[in-house]
Amino acid sequence: MKKRSIILSLILGIIIGVFNSNAQDNITENKDITALINKKRQYNKYNGTGYRIQLYNGLERKAKSLRSRFQVEYPGVYTKLVYKSPEWKVQVGNYKTRLEADRSLNEIREQFNGAIVIPL
Structure with a gap:
């Protein structure tokens, strides 16, 4: 009886x-x-999405x-001065990924306190 069950x-x-694996192939x-x-890929290639510090x-x-x-x-690092009323912003770098930006941020924070990573 146990063998049968x-x-x-x-x-x-x-x-x-078998049925479950066939269902995923459809x-x-x-x-x-x-x-x-x-x-979307073409748009990102030309207009870019990324990060700045x-x-x-x-x-x-x-x-x-x-x-x-x-x-x-x-x-050698790109810098940009942005005016959004009433404040001026200093933004640097063009980074494709957050990881790249964070790595540069670790180096930059040694001389510039309060630097943050922002998305474009």
Whole structure:
């Protein structure tokens, strides 16, 4: 009796496993979804999504002096001075991933306290 129930359980398990694996193979790709994903990739390639490091947010005079100080210490890094009323922002770098930005932030924070990573 125990052998029969074990064999039945085993056969039932195999049948359920086969049907379950066949159910996952019935995925159909929608051409519209594929086209939309390709459009998004092209958009990101040209317009970019990424991160910058913001060094300062405040007065114009201090923002400009901080930007020039940063350019002296890190000559090859892109810097941008942004004005959004009523504050000036100093943003540096163009990073594709958050990980890249965080790595640079660790180096930059040694000289510039209060720097943060912001998305574009």
